[in-house]
Amino acid sequence: MIEIKDLHKSYKMGSNSLHVLKGINFNIEDGELVAIMGSSGSGKSTLLNILGMLDGADSGEYTLDGVPIKNLSETKAALYRNKFLGFVFQSFNLINYKSALENVALPLYYQKVPRKERQEKAMQYLDKVGLKPWAHHLPSELSGGQKQRVAIARAMAAEPKVLLADEPTGALDSKTSYEVMALIQKINDEGNTILVVTHEEDIAHMCKRIVHLKDGVIVEDKKIEQVRAEQYV
Amino acid sequence: MFNKDRWREILEVLTSNVWRTIFTAFGVCWGIFILIVLLAAGKGLENGIKKDFGDIATNTMFMWTRATTRAYEGLPQGRRFEFKISDVQAIRDNVPNLRFISPRNQLGGFGGNNNVVRGIRTGAYNVYGDYPEIINQDPMAVTSGRFLNYNDITEKRKVAIIGLGVKNDLYDKDEDPLGTYIKIQGVNFMVIGTYKKNNSGGGEEGQKEIFVPFTSFSQAFNRGEDVGWMAITANDGSSISVLKDKIVSVMKERHKVHPEDTRAVGYFDLYEQYNRVESLFGALKAVAYIVGIMVLLSGIIGVSNIMLIVVKERTKEIGIRRALGEQPWSIKKQILMESIFLTLISGMVGIIFGSLVIFGINSLLDSVGPVDMFMSPSVSVGVVSGALTILMVSGLLAGFIPAQSAIRVRPIEALRTE
Structure with a gap:
C-alpha cells in the first residue's frame, strides 16, 4: 500500500538547516495497523505529514497504492488527500460551527457527492462510531472522546485507502484512549490500513507493528502481538 | 455558484x-x-x-443685423442694412441640414408703450410677425382656436393668436376671445386662438405676446421686404454651432458686408450656451x-x-x-x-x-x-x-x-x- 524509499527531509531554521528525516525506508501492506513511535523531535510527525501529502519530501520516493507521490500541485495534492487519505488529529480538528453530521459529510462534499447521499452516508458512519444520537450536536457539545470518534468517522467517510492518525489519543484520558483505540482496531479488522503516530507504549502495543524512529532514522521495526483494547474499556 | x-x-x-x-x-x-x-x-x-x-428647440440660433464696421465695395463703414425675406430662400439654398428658418418681425418690446387696444382696455405687448413654423422653435400650447397657418400667410389675413396674459388683460374672466377684434397700432386683427407657454424662463412676459402672420405684419406695419431677425434651427443630427458660420457668411455676401466684419451680423447661439x-x-x-x-x-x-x-x-x-x-x-x-x-x-x-x-x-x-x-x-x-x-x-x-x-x-x- 505504502512504499517509502530513502526519504529525506530538512527544515531551514534561519541559517541553520535541521535534518529531520535521514533516509527512511519502509513498506506498509494492505490491512496493516502500524504504530510509529519516537520521542518528540524524532521526526515521526514530519513523516506522517509527508505521508499525508501535507508536506513534501526533499528527496526519496513515496508510492501510495501504486501512485508515485511527487511534485504535486496543491490542487492535485488536495485531490489525492481526498481520495486516498483520512486524517485523525490529536486536537480533533473538527470545524466548530458545523454539527457532527456536517463535519463527517465534509470530505464527501469535496467529492461532490449529492447532498442527500452525503447525509445518509455520514449518518451511517456516525452510527458506526456510536454517535448517531449526537449527529446534530456541535463539537462544543461533545466530550473529547466523542469528538475524536466524530473525527474518525469523518476520516472514514470518504473511504480512504489509508487512515493516518497523529497522536489520536494524545488529548484523551486513558479510558477514552482505549475506547478510541478499540474503534481503530475495529476499523482495522474490517481490512483498512491504518497508521498511528504515538509516543505512548500501551497505545503502540494495540497495533500490529511498531516502527521506532529516533533522530530521523528507523531504529526498530517489529511485528507484535496485538493487545485488544476492548478488555480495558 | x-x-x-x-x-x-x-x-x-x-x-x-x-x-x-x-x-x-x-x-x-x-x-x-x-x-x-x-x-x-x-x-x-x-x-x-x-x-x-x-421647451425652446436648443439646436437654434438667432440672427440680426447691426451697423457695419468696415467699408466694403464702395459702401461706407457704419452702414445699416436689413435682412430681406429673400434671404430665407438664399440660406435654404446654400446651407444644408437646416430644419426651420423663421424670419420674424416685432413690435413693442421691453418697456414699450401701449400698442394694443380693445374697447376701453389697452396694453403693451410684444407683437410678432411670424411663419407657422415658429411654434416648433418657440413651443407653446394652443389652448383655444388655432395657430397660424400658410393660408394666413398667403392671403395676408389679419388674424392674431394671443397669450393668456393678453387675454386676462383685455378680456373679462369668462369672455370668449375667439372671433373678437383687437387693435394693434390702429390696425384691427381678429383673434383666432389663445396659447399658454410652458416656458417658465419667459415668466409673465412669455404669456404676453401676440402672434400674427408675417406677411400681414409686414403690410400692416410698413415693413416691406424687411426681416427683423431670424430664428434658425438645424436638423437633429447636425449642430447649429457648426452651421452658423456658413449662414452668417451667406448673409454677409448678399448684403455686401466685408467678409471679416465680425460685428455686422449679430447672432446668439443657443446650442453653444446649452x-x-x-x-x-x-x-x-x-x-x-x-x-x-x-x-x-x-x-x-x-x-x-x-x-x-x-x-x-x-x-x-x-x-x-x-x-x-x-x-x-x-x-x-x-x-x-x-x-x-x-x-x-x-x-x-x-x-x-x-x-x-x-x-x-x-x-x-x-x-x-x-x-x-x-x-x-x-x-x-x-x-x-x-x-x-x-x-x-x-x-x-x-x-x-x-x-x-x-x-x-x-x-x-x-x-x-x-
Missing part, C-alpha cells in the same frame, strides 16, 4: 460576528449611498437649470462619481480588511478543509463569494436608503412647491445597475487579497496554528 451548502456557509460566516459584519457593511453602504445621493442631487440641479431653457451648461453637468456628474467612488473605496478597504481577519481567524479551519481534500480554488471561491456577497448586500441597502432619501426630497419638493434651480432629483436604472456593477467588481477586488492569502498558507502550517 448556486450551491446550497456554499451559501449556508457564507451566511454562517457572516452571521458568526454580526456586529462586525454590520459595521463593515456600513462602510460600503455609506459609500454607495453618497454616490447615489450626489448623482441624484446633480440630476436635480440639472433638471432645475434645464427647466429654464424651457452645451456649456451640458458640459457643466457632465463635470458635476464626474465629481459626484469620483467622490462617491472614493467614499466607496474606503468601504471596500474595510471589507478587504475584515476578510483578511476572517481568513486569519479561519486559518486552522482552512487547514482542516485542505487536509480533508478541499481544492485551493474552492477555498478561494468561498472567500471571494463571501466578499462579493457582503459588498453587494450592503451596497443594495445603501441604494435603498439613497432611493428613500431621494423619494423623501421629492415629496418634500412636491409639497412646498417648485424651488429655484432644483427639480425632481433622480437616478436612472442605468446608474443603479452601474453602481451594482461597481459593487460587484469592488467585492471581487476586496476579496482577492484575502482569498490569495487563504490559499497561500500551507495546510500543514494552517493545522499547526492553535
